[in-house]
Amino acid sequence: MPLLLILVGFEIGVSLFGPLLPQVQQEFRVSAGSVAMALSVYHGVRLLVNVPMGRLVARSALPAMLATGGAILAAGGVVVAMAPSFAVVLVGRAIMGIGSALFFITVQFWISKVATLDDKARLFSYHQIAALTGTALGPAFGGAVAGWLSWRYSLVLAVMAGIMALAAGRRLADPSAARPATPVRTDPSDGAGLDIRSILGPGIIMMALFFFHGGVIATLIPLFSAREIHLGPAAIGAILMIGTIQRFGAALASGRLAGLFGTRRVILTGLTALGISLLSFLGVKSPLGVVLAVSLVSWANLGGSLVIALVTDVVPERHWGVALGINRTMADVGAMVAPLLMGFVIDHRGFGAAFIVAAAILLAATALAAVLTTTHPAAAHTVAQPAEGTGGRDAS
Numbered sequence: 001m002p003l004l005l006i007l008v009g010f011e012i013g014v015s016l017f018g019p020l021l022p023q024v025q026q027e028f029r030v031s032a033g034s035v036a037m038a039l040s041v042y043h044g045v046r047l048l049v050n051v052p053m054g055r056l057v058a059r060s061a062l063p064a065m066l067a068t069g070g071a072i073l074a075a076g077g078v079v080v081a082m083a084p085s086f087a088v089v090l091v092g093r094a095i096m097g098i099g100s101a102l103f104f105i106t107v108q109f110w111i112s113k114v115a116t117l118d119d120k121a122r123l124f125s126y127h128q129i130a131a132l133t134g135t136a137l138g139p140a141f142g143g144a145v146a147g148w149l150s151w152r153y154s155l156v157l158a159v160m161a162g163i164m165a166l167a168a169g170r171r172l173a174d175p176s177a178a179r180p181a182t183p184v185r186t187d188p189s190d191g192a193g194l195d196i197r198s199i200l201g202p203g204i205i206m207m208a209l210f211f212f213h214g215g216v217i218a219t220l221i222p223l224f225s226a227r228e229i230h231l232g233p234a235a236i237g238a239i240l241m242i243g244t245i246q247r248f249g250a251a252l253a254s255g256r257l258a259g260l261f262g263t264r265r266v267i268l269t270g271l272t273a274l275g276i277s278l279l280s281f282l283g284v285k286s287p288l289g290v291v292l293a294v295s296l297v298s299w300a301n302l303g304g305s306l307v308i309a310l311v312t313d314v315v316p317e318r319h320w321g322v323a324l325g326i327n328r329t330m331a332d333v334g335a336m337v338a339p340l341l342m343g344f345v346i347d348h349r350g351f352g353a354a355f356i357v358a359a360a361i362l363l364a365a366t367a368l369a370a371v372l373t374t375t376h377p378a379a380a381h382t383v384a385q386p387a388e389g390t391g392g393r394d395a396s
Helices: 002-014 018-028 032-059 062-081 086-114 120-148 151-171 197-227 233-261 263-283 287-300 306-314 317-349 351-372
Strands: none
Touching (some): 002 062, 002 086, 018 032, 018 086, 062 086, 062 151, 086 120, 197 287, 233 287, 233 306, 263 287
16 A cells, blocks of 8 residues: 555656646747657657666565665656756656656566465556556646646656655565565476567557557547537546546456456456447537547556556566566557557548547457467466456466
């Protein structure tokens, strides 16, 4: 629970920057394309450092990595807040990206270390709820502070989040030390290479989910609501908040469903439902229709953080560092590509085509991931069997 509370605060600190862009653009007198780089550089840097950070976390004490990630984020927040030029803002955002990569991979390691065979999916559903909470609150808090004072003061929230993670890393016990003497699973592949299929399958799923969030939630739905339904920013924000609240319920449900039917089956079913539910926007003609369609895709959005549970199910523990780093990198690729692709399709073919393209990408990703995640090398060598009624680690 302390780790999840820290995750909420950290997500607030890293997700607050979007509403600050208009003030940043006005102060430094840069173009819209240039100021957008303050968002893209954050993900771009993470593309470069996710795998090295995964390797580092795998070899290090997790509390130290948690504290280091917090310290780096706080340092980046200070640089951005005190930036005398826009170039320095970009440098600070890059530093924040490094800190967030280290922090988030450490949290994924941490939960995977303390989880048992029976409760991993449930713990990662809690992880998703914590992340959603911070993601929902970050833009609201950041925008409120920017409107009250200025965008520079909003960065105090990021600095505070980093300091909180730093303090927690110095106080929390290393989860590796608390593990049972008899491990839940053995690693029969010592000295063997890593099966690339076990990484690509979950990676494609994560890429598709981040494509959905970056291309549909952050780009397509707001533009569609504004241009086609003629809703204002407040109404669009309220509708997206309603969707986020409903995703809390979907996250809780996914943890329970994974215990019954298996993590892999729940993730793939949810991704299929997500792609199909996007087509509901083709018939939307009113604000109520937007609310209903957003609600539908929100409840279809099962999986989320369960993908990390799937990664640590199918990959032996000695390879978690590389696997989680690559998984996060593929997610960041989806987050970067999605807005560009959706914007291009909207400009050239319209909103209907954009929803169809997004749905097709999600369904194609589901089919490919289903093939690549058929075998489960790590799960096949478990020492203890799951309790009756849990549906196995991934019996599906």
